[in-house]
Amino acid sequence: MILNYKAIMKLIGIIITIMAGLMLPSLLCSYFYNETNVVIAFWFTIIPMLVFGIIITRTVKADFNSLKIRDGYIIAALCWTLSSALGAVPFVISGYIPNYIDAFFETVSGFTTTGASILANVESLPKGLLFWRSFTHWIGGMGIILFAMALLPALGMRGQRIAMAEPAGPTIEKITPKISQSSKILYLIYISITLLEILLLELGGMSTFDAMINTFGSVGTGGYSNYNSSIAHYNNLYFEMVITVSMFLSGINFTLYYFVLRRHWKEFFSDRELRSYLLIVSAAVLLIALNLWFSNCYDSLGESLRYSVFQSVSIATTTGFSTANFDLWPTFSKMILFVLMFIGGCSSSTSSGIKIIRTLIVFKYLKNSISLRLHPRAVISIKINERPVSSDTVSGVINFVFLYIGVFFIGTLLLSLDNFDLITTASAIASCLGNVGPGFNLVGPELNYSIFSNASTLLLSFVMLVGRLELFTIILLFTKQFWNPDR
Amino acid sequence: MILNYKAIMKLIGIIITIMAGLMLPSLLCSYFYNETNVVIAFWFTIIPMLVFGIIITRTVKADFNSLKIRDGYIIAALCWTLSSALGAVPFVISGYIPNYIDAFFETVSGFTTTGASILANVESLPKGLLFWRSFTHWIGGMGIILFAMALLPALGMRGQRIAMAEPAGPTIEKITPKISQSSKILYLIYISITLLEILLLELGGMSTFDAMINTFGSVGTGGYSNYNSSIAHYNNLYFEMVITVSMFLSGINFTLYYFVLRRHWKEFFSDRELRSYLLIVSAAVLLIALNLWFSNCYDSLGESLRYSVFQSVSIATTTGFSTANFDLWPTFSKMILFVLMFIGGCSSSTSSGIKIIRTLIVFKYLKNSISLRLHPRAVISIKINERPVSSDTVSGVINFVFLYIGVFFIGTLLLSLDNFDLITTASAIASCLGNVGPGFNLVGPELNYSIFSNASTLLLSFVMLVGRLELFTIILLFTKQFWNPDR
Numbered sequence: 001m002i003l004n005y006k007a008i009m010k011l012i013g014i015i016i017t018i019m020a021g022l023m024l025p026s027l028l029c030s031y032f033y034n035e036t037n038v039v040i041a042f043w044f045t046i047i048p049m050l051v052f053g054i055i056i057t058r059t060v061k062a063d064f065n066s067l068k069i070r071d072g073y074i075i076a077a078l079c080w081t082l083s084s085a086l087g088a089v090p091f092v093i094s095g096y097i098p099n100y101i102d103a104f105f106e107t108v109s110g111f112t113t114t115g116a117s118i119l120a121n122v123e124s125l126p127k128g129l130l131f132w133r134s135f136t137h138w139i140g141g142m143g144i145i146l147f148a149m150a151l152l153p154a155l156g157m158r159g160q161r162i163a164m165a166e167p168a169g170p171t172i173e174k175i176t177p178k179i180s181q182s183s184k185i186l187y188l189i190y191i192s193i194t195l196l197e198i199l200l201l202e203l204g205g206m207s208t209f210d211a212m213i214n215t216f217g218s219v220g221t222g223g224y225s226n227y228n229s230s231i232a233h234y235n236n237l238y239f240e241m242v243i244t245v246s247m248f249l250s251g252i253n254f255t256l257y258y259f260v261l262r263r264h265w266k267e268f269f270s271d272r273e274l275r276s277y278l279l280i281v282s283a284a285v286l287l288i289a290l291n292l293w294f295s296n297c298y299d300s301l302g303e304s305l306r307y308s309v310f311q312s313v314s315i316a317t318t319t320g321f322s323t324a325n326f327d328l329w330p331t332f333s334k335m336i337l338f339v340l341m342f343i344g345g346c347s348s349s350t351s352s353g354i355k356i357i358r359t360l361i362v363f364k365y366l367k368n369s370i371s372l373r374l375h376p377r378a379v380i381s382i383k384i385n386e387r388p389v390s391s392d393t394v395s396g397v398i399n400f401v402f403l404y405i406g407v408f409f410i411g412t413l414l415l416s417l418d419n420f421d422l423i424t425t426a427s428a429i430a431s432c433l434g435n436v437g438p439g440f441n442l443v444g445p446e447l448n449y450s451i452f453s454n455a456s457t458l459l460l461s462f463v464m465l466v467g468r469l470e471l472f473t474i475i476l477l478f479t480k481q482f483w484n485p486d487r
Numbered sequence: 488m489i490l491n492y493k494a495i496m497k498l499i500g501i502i503i504t505i506m507a508g509l510m511l512p513s514l515l516c517s518y519f520y521n522e523t524n525v526v527i528a529f530w531f532t533i534i535p536m537l538v539f540g541i542i543i544t545r546t547v548k549a550d551f552n553s554l555k556i557r558d559g560y561i562i563a564a565l566c567w568t569l570s571s572a573l574g575a576v577p578f579v580i581s582g583y584i585p586n587y588i589d590a591f592f593e594t595v596s597g598f599t600t601t602g603a604s605i606l607a608n609v610e611s612l613p614k615g616l617l618f619w620r621s622f623t624h625w626i627g628g629m630g631i632i633l634f635a636m637a638l639l640p641a642l643g644m645r646g647q648r649i650a651m652a653e654p655a656g657p658t659i660e661k662i663t664p665k666i667s668q669s670s671k672i673l674y675l676i677y678i679s680i681t682l683l684e685i686l687l688l689e690l691g692g693m694s695t696f697d698a699m700i701n702t703f704g705s706v707g708t709g710g711y712s713n714y715n716s717s718i719a720h721y722n723n724l725y726f727e728m729v730i731t732v733s734m735f736l737s738g739i740n741f742t743l744y745y746f747v748l749r750r751h752w753k754e755f756f757s758d759r760e761l762r763s764y765l766l767i768v769s770a771a772v773l774l775i776a777l778n779l780w781f782s783n784c785y786d787s788l789g790e791s792l793r794y795s796v797f798q799s800v801s802i803a804t805t806t807g808f809s810t811a812n813f814d815l816w817p818t819f820s821k822m823i824l825f826v827l828m829f830i831g832g833c834s835s836s837t838s839s840g841i842k843i844i845r846t847l848i849v850f851k852y853l854k855n856s857i858s859l860r861l862h863p864r865a866v867i868s869i870k871i872n873e874r875p876v877s878s879d880t881v882s883g884v885i886n887f888v889f890l891y892i893g894v895f896f897i898g899t900l901l902l903s904l905d906n907f908d909l910i911t912t913a914s915a916i917a918s919c920l921g922n923v924g925p926g927f928n929l930v931g932p933e934l935n936y937s938i939f940s941n942a943s944t945l946l947l948s949f950v951m952l953v954g955r956l957e958l959f960t961i962i963l964l965f966t967k968q969f970w971n972p973d974r
Contacts, residue, residue, distance in 0.1 A: 331909055332906065370963060395819055395856070398885055416821070423910055
């Protein structure tokens with residue numbers, strides 16, 4: 001047996017039970033707003049899930065200590081796929097997203113903190129479903145942090161470093177000794193940022209419901225909004241500032257917050273990835289603001305800066321909120337946003353994409369390789385935070401970036417069978433792979449993903465999962481070697 | 488002194504003299520067609536070049552044996568840039584391309600065998616200039632083969648393998664002992680293919696002039712035509728077949744023709760790069776033909792195949808001839824052509840792009856890296872033609888591909904300042920970097936590069952040179968280290 005089926009089965013039971021529990025807040029929300037058919041839809045989803053979940057969990061006897069690498073991959077992939085498959089059910093039962101494939105896309109987009117939607121009119125959705133839709137971002141955001149920092153090492157994959165999520169940055173094991181304890185601290189940080197943002201938005205006059213929706217979207221770097229025009233709906237500088245700061249904080253490596261908690265400011269601010277993140281975002285903000293100003297898109301440099309700051313942070317953190325229809329911006333600004341979609345935020349944050357640390361390592365690798373052309377016998381090692389990066393890590397990073405670009409090209413090729421223009425096609429794949437949300441042209445910030453065929457909707461859902469689970473987790477499952485016990 | 492200025496100076500003299508000589512056939516052509524102002528333009532270019540060239544060559548005393556790696560880079564870059572700068576002069580003097588920057592672009596595009604043009608109406612050009620324009624393809628094609636296989640090793644860069652042009656394929660040194668002798672054989676093969684194609688086209692009823700233009704364009708994988716509609720002008724299946732075969736043969740590693748000359752068919756057909764080349768082109772042909780047929784672009788599968796074969800080979804070999812306005816094709820077909828632009832042809836051929844061998848090595852590297860996820864302790868080496876590829880070569884290839892993608896992104900970002908749509912912008916850079924010629928949208932096969940600003944025209948010329956000289960040769964010249972003697 002190449003897989004520990006019993007343990008996987010038991011874990012499926014646990015996931016189903018937890019998911020049923022996580023639907024309860026949305027159920028309460030629909031009770032609160034007297035949305036009867038949504039209440040029914042949730043009960044029809046939650047009860048069978050609870051029954052099945054508890055039966056499976058109770059009856060299957062499994063030894064979790066015997067889990068191997070292969071099992072870990074399957075579990076990670078199943079965890080996200082199953083949650084999305086089940087989370088999609090209330091949308092279908094309530095009749096608001098009748099096509100199950102569309103509902104699956106919408107939920108994958110939620111859990112992967114992408115924020116791409118197939119809904120043409122979000123505002124017609126009942127509050128219970130809007131809450132659930134945005135709450136999946138929040139669950140997904142917390143999930144990915146635990147996935148990268150707690151689950152994988154707990155499954156014995158620490159040495160393996162599957163995802164190469166934090167190849168050289170500070171890792172949690174070095175700061176706190178026990179994983180269960182560190183998970184708790186991570187939960188607390190995540191929940192604190194969440195509560196703080198809700199509070200700040202409410203203080204500015206936002207309704208509690210809207211404050212929660214926008215907070216889930218920003219802390220999870222997801223981007224689902226309850227308005228068709230996203231954050232532009234409010235046209236409120238204070239809200240934009242709060243949300244920008246929250247998105248930016250969510251794009252930082254969460255382990256760095258340990259340093260903040262202990263007031264080790266020097267370690268915090270000297271982190272190479274954080275500095276590069278700041279540098280990249282600032283450069284984007286400045287270039288876009290100048291480009292918008294010189295192109296007379298906005299009346300003043302101040303206004304240009306306002307839109308540039310929000311949009312750069314939103315795209316760089318792979319959130320996808322918008323305060324402007326950036327698809328109408330000049331090509332140079334759009335191209336910068338496009339590049340930001342690829343780079344993404346910091347490792348071990350809720351953001352996605354290639355990640356700053358990997359971009360940094362590739363950049364240093366290239367710089368060294370150019371030196372080697374002139375000095376073939378020189379030995380130059382790559383250092384991050386004054387520590388050398390092992391050659392295994394470097395090649396892991398290179399693999400990742402190549403695979404990322406490969407998935408982008410193959411995805412674009414497959415999606416192009418739907419015969420929309422290349423910009424729509426390529427930006428849809430880039431945006432879904434980077435878990436951003438909006439793209440350009442027909443998938444621009446004021447439009448949606450309903451244009452695609454069912455096959456393409458599934459492809460895009462798959463691409464979101466591939467991006468969220470750091471490529472290898474999903475791609476491995478499609479190799480012969482994975483299923484061949486002899487190799 | 489970090490550079491051997493005297494030797495470089497003397498080489499400049501030699502280049503100028505040779506270039507003057509290479510303009511003579513075009514001069515003869517304009518005499519033949521009684522194009523007086525073109526004759527004058529050529530004399531006004533050739534005479535000063537001969538005078539200066541001979542003076543420099545005679546007066547500068549230089550020791551070529553003391554040439555170092557740095558000198559080699561400078562010489563390679565100068566050779567192409569200077570040839571283009573001088574080759575542009577007749578266009579300006581004759582008044583047919585009054586803007587020198589445009590003329591420079593047109594000539595760089597010729598020598599780099601790109602075939603991108605700033606001319607809206609090619610057919611208005613006198614024959615002498617049309618001949619010169621296409622002849623630069625032929626010179627460039629021969630130049631690049633010698634550059635990769637004879638010049639660099641002669642300059643002592645054999646061990647260095649600057650360009651990593653033939654990282655694992657058969658290399659010329661292994662087959663023939665002396666470089667001067669091997670250069671001669673290469674000349675002969677190149678000239679034989681040229682003469683054969685001219686003959687075959689004439690046998691089909693093409694005029695001698697047209698036959699020469701089209702042959703220069705295909706053997707050099709350049710793509711300049713003397714008609715606005717390129718090869719579509721003839722609408723002749725026989726011509727298309729001859730040109731397709733010639734482009735395809737020019738995209739093969741020229742050293743493989745040694746095997747053909749010696750009738751070592753087994754070695755020829757078992758070459759990994761050649762097989763992958765066949766496979767990639769065949770796959771592209773088939774997919775595009777089916778896509779065109781299913782989209783009802785053409786009446787029959789036969790007709791779809793006809794256009795698919797020509798266009799796939801033309802783009803894959805980075806030639807750029809067209810028999811159809813492929814910009815009107817469905818997105819899937821366009822995306823395949825876009826990917827072919829990046830891959831390019833075989834190493835040590837006249838084609839450009841990333842090259843098949845590098846694509847193959849990256850592909851094998853990625854495949855191995857996926858295996859390593861499951862078997863961390865396994866040692867797997869990459870083999871091409873049953874011989875292991877050294878890790879230095881693999882990392883050289885990885886650098887190259889990253890740099891290629893980097894140049895593509897940075898180039899697109901800079902070009903986007905002209906504010907044309909992203910498809911125009913990105914495809915212009917991809918096409919120039921891969922030395923293809925046409926792109927999509929505003930730089931599609933029936934349009935031209937005259938839309939861009941002077942700064943962008945220079946940028947695109949630079950990108951063509953960077954692509955042609957295999958990135959490092961040019962990029963190194965822009966590093967601090969290159970000009971710093973202490974490092």
